[in-house]
Amino acid sequence: xxxxIFNIMPQDYxxxxxxxxxxxxxxxxxxxxxxxxxxxxxxxxxSGKPCRIYQSGNHLIVxxxxxxxxxxxxxxxxxxxxxxxxxxxxxxHLQQALQSxxxxxxxxxxxxxxxxxxxxxxxxxxxxxxxxxxxxRRRFGQSIGSDAFSFPEPEVIAALEEKDLRACRLGFRAxxxxxxxxxxxxxxxxxxxxxxxxxxxxxxxxxxxxxxGEKVAHCILLYAGGRxxxxxxxxxxxxxxxxxxxxxxxxxxxxxNINRKSRELFGPLRGIAQHYLFHxxxxxxxxx
DNA sequence: ACCCAGGACTGAT
DNA sequence: ATCAGTCATGGG
Numbered sequence: 199x200x201x202x203i204f205n206i207m208p209q210d211y212x213x214x215x216x217x218x219x220x221x222x223x224x225x226x227x228x229x230x231x232x233x234x235x236x237x238x239x240x241x242x243x244x245s246g247k248p249c250r251i252y253q254s255g256n257h258l259i260v261x262x263x264x265x266x267x268x269x270x271x272x273x274x275x276x277x278x279x280x281x282x283x284x285x286x287x288x289x290x291h292l293q294q295a296l297q298s299x300x301x302x303x304x305x306x307x308x309x310x311x312x313x314x315x316x317x318x319x320x321x322x323x324x325x326x327x328x329x330x331x332x333x334x335r336r337r338f339g340q341s342i343g344s345d346a347f348s349f350p351e352p353e354v355i356a357a358l359e360e361k362d363l364r365a366c367r368l369g370f371r372a373x374x375x376x377x378x379x380x381x382x383x384x385x386x387x388x389x390x391x392x393x394x395x396x397x398x399x400x401x402x403x404x405x406x407x408x409x410x411g412e413k414v415a416h417c418i419l420l421y422a423g424g425r426x427x428x429x430x431x432x433x434x435x436x437x438x439x440x441x442x443x444x445x446x447x448x449x450x451x452x453x454x455n456i457n458r459k460s461r462e463l464f465g466p467l468r469g470i471a472q473h474y475l476f477h478x479x480x481x482x483x484x485x486x
Numbered sequence: 487a488c489c490c491a492g493g494a495c496t497g498a499t
Numbered sequence: 500a501t502c503a504g505t506c507a508t509g510g511g
Contacts, residue, residue: 228492320493326509327492369507374494411494432492452501476492 212260214269218279220301221253227477228324229421230305231315231331232349244272246308248346272306274424279303282426282467289463291442292471295478304421304473309389310382311349312422317378317409318371319417326367333366356383374409381407397425412453420469428469429460435472438479 225233225240233242239252239259249262249269260269270276283296307315311331318330331349338354339347355363356379363372381387387407392400397419404415412431419428431439431453443459444451451459464471 316492317494319491321491321506322493322508323491323510329509364507367508370494370505371507373506405494409494413493417492430492433490434492480492 210261210263212258212264212266212269214258214260214266214273214275215256216258216273216275217256218301219256219258219273219275219303221251221258223299223302223477224273224305226324227302227473228480229417229473230307231324231328232311232335234328234332243346243349244269246342246348248343274303274306282470286467286471287464291438292464292475295474298482299474299478302474302477304426304470306424307422308349309418309422310352313378313382313407313410313414313418314349314355314375316414316417317375317407318368319414320371320409322371330366330368337362337366352379352382355379371409377408378410393423397427400425401428416469420473426469427466429457429464429472430469431456432476434476434480438475438483 221240225242226235230242233240236250239250241248241250243249244260244262244264245268247263247268249260249264251261252259258269258273286292286296314334315327315331319327322330334355335347335349338350338358342348355375358376360372360376363376366372368375378387382389387403392403395403400419400423401412401415404410404418405412410418414430416428416430419425420430429435436450436453436456439456439459440447440451443463444455460468460472
């Protein structure tokens with residue numbers, strides 16, 4: 199019998215059809231940060247509930263107090279990924295990325311957790327962001343099972359002091375997360391309002407949050423807002439865009455030109471293109 | 487010791 | 500509007 203890490207009875211499980219999806223590609227791909235690899239599967243959170251997930255071919259075995267629709271929504275199983283990926287342009291680098299990463303998908307992250315994760319992401323590596331996420335849960339979330347904690351609500355973080363967050367090894371990001379949480383908690387920022395705007399306008403609105411710049415705003419829109427036309431440009435995307443699409447320019451291209459090129463090359467699904475290119479470039483052009 | 491990490495903010499031009 | 504300096508922390 200497998201150890202019941204999250205204290206979940208083994209008979210409580212869902213079996214979901216998820217053709218083409220790979221958990222092992224998707225969950226560590228740098229857009230969700232609440233998942234830990236366990237023996238043969240993953241443990242993490244969906245709809246604020248702890249769960250363990252195992253993959254068996256085209257099926258997901260989900261252990262936890264979840265409804266099928268909650269799990270299906272999280273993994274965006276309603277999105278016709280085959281058609282969507284086939285609709286991406288026939289561009290050599292992108293096609294190579296698509297071919298080398300079968301099963302990579304974008305999940306739907308909770309918006310505040312996603313915002314907090316990416317506020318904490320600046321000058322951090324992916325394992326560190328996950329570590330911060332789990333530490334914020336452990337210290338400030340509610341206990342919701344054995345070794346399982348909810349992600350703290352904005353009101354909870356808003357009531358803390360900077361030193362409390364620095365204890366989670368947030369460093370200079372502590373001030374940003376605290377200020378942003380207070381903007382959210384007292385209504386100066388409203389997620390529903392952001393989602394009522396176009397992607398470009400929503401990105402500007404999101405940047406009213408302290409610690410949220412253009413890159414983080416686009417990450418939030420892509421991974422929590424489902425805006426597949428959002429195009430986050432981090433150091434890796436900047437490098438690959440420069441190397442592949444501005445090979446002759448001696449000086450680094452300007453962000454404005456990167457964004458314009460992404461529209462021309464990848465169209466309204468450029469966020470998905472970015473997701474594949476980022477992960478592919480990072481894992482094939484860097485040996486680790 | 488040195489360099490980099492899914493950046494954003496600040497102040498000087 | 501653009502641009503270098505600065506901001507903590509961990510890992511190679």
